[in-house]
Amino acid sequence: MDLDKIEGLVKILEGSSLKTMSVKDGDFKITMSKLDNPPVISGGAQVAPVAVNASAGAETVSHQVNGTVDDETEVNITSPIVGTFYSAAGPDIPAYVKVGDTVKAGETVCIVEAMKMMNEISVDYDCEIEAVLVSNEQKVEYGQPLFRVKKL
Secondary structure (H helix, E strand, C coil): CCHHHHHHHHHHHHHCCCCCCEEEECCCEEEEEEECCCCCCCCCCEEEEEEECCCCCCCCCCCCCEECCCCCCEEEECCCCCCCCCCCCCCCCCCCCCCCCCCCCEEEEEEEEEEEEEEEEEEECEEEEEEEEECCCEEEECCEEEEEEEEE
């Protein structure tokens, strides 16, 4: 099957109410499906901002700061979703934060990739990073502590 036929099939799928379409032509088989919320692809890594205390919406992920460690100023930043933890936007780029860094409200501290979407994790308060609790490219669970921080 040539590229023109595949492009034609894509147009047919886009113009229809179908969610999924499979076509077989000899030994060639292609299956296409529509996404309810298709990702936007750009030249770099795709990043969807995540606000720390945002209310849950269709495009945002709510992030909660869980519990105290020693007092009310020491808290854990936890993963708002199941995914893969990334300390930097790319392999040759420095980590967003390291132990001892002071982070301002709204700054990104890491990325959690889920379903091919890169979700920036940021904080809504000034804090100091006391410990990074996970390794780069480690799988993380919902609610798993990523950082221990001290609120400033």
